[in-house]
Amino acid sequence: MCGIIGYIGNSDATRVLVDGLYRMEYRGYDSAGIALVTNDGIVLRKVAGQVRDLDHVVSTMTQRSCLGIAHTRWATHGVPNDHNAHPHMDCKGQFAVVHNGIVENYRTLKKFLEERGHTFSSETDSEVIPHLIEEFYTDDLLSAVIKACSYIEGTYGLAIITLRQPDCIVAARMGSPLVIGKGQNEYIVASDLAAIISHTDQVVYLRDGDIAEIAQDKLRIESRQMGTIAPEIQRVTWTLEQIEKSGYAHFMLKEINEQPLVMRDTIRGRLNYDEGIARLNGIADHVEQLRDADRIIIIACGTSWHAALIGEYMIESLAGIPVEVEYGSEFRYRKPVLTKGTVCIAVSQSGETADTLAALREAKRHGIPVLGICNVVGSTIARETDAGIYIHAGPEIGVASTKAFLAQIMTFALLSLLLGRLTHLSLDAGRNIIDAITRIPDQLSDLLQNLPETLIDIAKAFKDHRNFLYLGRGYNFPIALEGALKLKEISYIHAEGYPAAEMKHGPIALIDKNMPVVVIAIKDAIYNKVISNIEEIRTRSGIVIAIGSEGDESLQEFADYTIFVPKTLDHLYPLLTTLPLQLLAYYIADLKGLDVDRPRNLAKSVTVE
Numbered sequence: 001m002c003g004i005i006g007y008i009g010n011s012d013a014t015r016v017l018v019d020g021l022y023r024m025e026y027r028g029y030d031s032a033g034i035a036l037v038t039n040d041g042i043v044l045r046k047v048a049g050q051v052r053d054l055d056h057v058v059s060t061m062t063q064r065s066c067l068g069i070a071h072t073r074w075a076t077h078g079v080p081n082d083h084n085a086h087p088h089m090d091c092k093g094q095f096a097v098v099h100n101g102i103v104e105n106y107r108t109l110k111k112f113l114e115e116r117g118h119t120f121s122s123e124t125d126s127e128v129i130p131h132l133i134e135e136f137y138t139d140d141l142l143s144a145v146i147k148a149c150s151y152i153e154g155t156y157g158l159a160i161i162t163l164r165q166p167d168c169i170v171a172a173r174m175g176s177p178l179v180i181g182k183g184q185n186e187y188i189v190a191s192d193l194a195a196i197i198s199h200t201d202q203v204v205y206l207r208d209g210d211i212a213e214i215a216q217d218k219l220r221i222e223s224r225q226m227g228t229i230a231p232e233i234q235r236v237t238w239t240l241e242q243i244e245k246s247g248y249a250h251f252m253l254k255e256i257n258e259q260p261l262v263m264r265d266t267i268r269g270r271l272n273y274d275e276g277i278a279r280l281n282g283i284a285d286h287v288e289q290l291r292d293a294d295r296i297i298i299i300a301c302g303t304s305w306h307a308a309l310i311g312e313y314m315i316e317s318l319a320g321i322p323v324e325v326e327y328g329s330e331f332r333y334r335k336p337v338l339t340k341g342t343v344c345i346a347v348s349q350s351g352e353t354a355d356t357l358a359a360l361r362e363a364k365r366h367g368i369p370v371l372g373i374c375n376v377v378g379s380t381i382a383r384e385t386d387a388g389i390y391i392h393a394g395p396e397i398g399v400a401s402t403k404a405f406l407a408q409i410m411t412f413a414l415l416s417l418l419l420g421r422l423t424h425l426s427l428d429a430g431r432n433i434i435d436a437i438t439r440i441p442d443q444l445s446d447l448l449q450n451l452p453e454t455l456i457d458i459a460k461a462f463k464d465h466r467n468f469l470y471l472g473r474g475y476n477f478p479i480a481l482e483g484a485l486k487l488k489e490i491s492y493i494h495a496e497g498y499p500a501a502e503m504k505h506g507p508i509a510l511i512d513k514n515m516p517v518v519v520i521a522i523k524d525a526i527y528n529k530v531i532s533n534i535e536e537i538r539t540r541s542g543i544v545i546a547i548g549s550e551g552d553e554s555l556q557e558f559a560d561y562t563i564f565v566p567k568t569l570d571h572l573y574p575l576l577t578t579l580p581l582q583l584l585a586y587y588i589a590d591l592k593g594l595d596v597d598r599p600r601n602l603a604k605s606v607t608v609e
């Protein structure tokens with residue numbers, strides 16, 4: 001949940017590190033710090049606050065260095081203050097460590113270290129790490145880190161520097177992502193590509209159990225399982241421009257506006273009109289396994305879980321294969337019945353979500369094949385699944401997931417088309433779906449042109465309300481959940497999503513003249529039922545904001561506000577109805593003056609339980 005970075009090379013390390021922190025700030029933003037190896041020893045600066053506060057502090061520093069580490073924090077143990085900010089150091093100030101993850105046995109380790117005379121200056125779990133290294137160091141940092149790591153239970157991405165060997169960084173990974181970028185006579189290690197990409201496109205992804213010794217001109221990797229291994233250099237295709245704001249006020253707005261392009265990228269090369277089918281090369285060897293599965297279990301968290309629900313509806317209705325959707329966090333701790341014939345699919349934007357990862361490992365332990373639907377190439381989930389589909393949404397920086405959600409839904413549309421054609425769907429039906437899918441990018445572009453004005457007006461009218469209800473049915477029930485999640489996570493307004501018909505079983509008690517209810521009421525198979533639900537709201541003086549299908553003028557009679565989306569097939573409507581809900585949440589949060597891209601208490605990649 002934190003961002004870590006280390007640099008060794010010929011450039012000014014302070015600048016490289018602070019610029020890298022800015023790019024990773026979405027991973028955590030309650031405090032930040034930097035440690036540099038200089039002629040005056042290790043120089044340490046830490047501040048509670050954002051990276052810009054650290055930038056301000058380092059701008060007054062006179063020391064220069066070409067070797068250092070830095071951190072932006074999302075607190076797990078110990079409140080966000082200067083002491084608890086990273087880097088952490090040992091007793092004599094010779095080792096500095098930045099850590100992303102949780103040391104689960106830190107109390108035991110702390111007691112052991114205190115008994116051996118170590119003193120601590122923070123409330124964090126992470127501080128045990130520099131003390132362990134100090135305890136085990138004789139003359140080689142790599143060996144000391146290997147030994148320290150063998151004592152740690154939990155997760156870590158680590159970067160460590162020491163005065164005793166002022167010519168290297170040691171980095172270690174277990175459960176928290178780490179990438180090493182190789183430049184001209186320089187290396188950058190970071191928890192995120194975003195911090196590396198402006199320097200080089202040559203990267204090495206560390207695996208769990210890897211510990212790397214990084215010198216200016218040499219990279220050595222020790223794998224826990226395989227001993228010394230040759231670094232496997234890969235080329236990154238994401239550009240820096242893709243991960244910058246390109247003139248938008250926020251990443252979230254930029255990412256919402258990128259969705260037509262993303263849809264094109266998700267479907268590119270994957271539709272075969274002649275055969276009315278989708279082609280998904282990443283899972284080509286597993287398609288029959290899916291087609292013949294007794295049951296598919298989709299595992300995910302948060303927004304990805306909502307996309308998984310839509311996937312469930314699509315696969316069951318187009319291909320007739322039973323599907324269950326599970327929260328990663330629940331699946332891993334209950335005792336799921338995993339019979340032969342079950343196939344799991346793990347869905348994750350980041351590919352690093354701890355709960356989803358643990359659940360997929362649990363499924364693998366039972367011998368169940370696990371496929372992945374991920375955005376981040378080379379991420380842990382992408383690597384640990386047997387095969388998978390990349391959604392090609394490009395880097396998503398805003399903490400609130402938007403374009404990745406749409407790309408996940410589109411991926412499920414492709415998967416259900418593929419499985420449908422292998423089971424029930426006729427050629428004509430397949431072609432009809434392909435026609436509708438290919439219209440989606442332009443339909444989204446039109447919406448992006450036309451919607452903002454109306455949504456800004458609605459946002460102005462409701463930004464000070466304390467509660468919202470979101471209702472939808474069928475394919476649009478998960479969109480109601482997602483609309484409510486978007487609003488609550490960035491505007492801090494309480495919002496609930498419900499299947500529209502469930503309202504009368506409880507939530508209807510909340511409805512009065514102050515309750516805005518967003519209802520997705522598109523002209524699909526259950527339209528009339530949704531209109532009845534709207535009537536129930538109106539009868540109780542609730543305020544109805546309806547999302548309807550273009551041409552359905554009569555909807556205006558039932559709703560206080562109406563927003564129309566173009567017509568499409570029932571199962572593809574979520575690709576269009578999501579957009580107004582994303583924009584509504586965005587404008588409300590922005591009008592409230594909130595930090596849209598970095599909502600309080602959240603982090604982009606939830607790598608802790």
Ligand code: M6R
Nearest residue numbers: 302303304348349350353400401
């Ligand atoms: O990276 P993942 O898709 O696995 O992340 C899952 C959730 O943490 C994520 O979707 C979260 O709910 C977002 N903040 C939603 O906007």
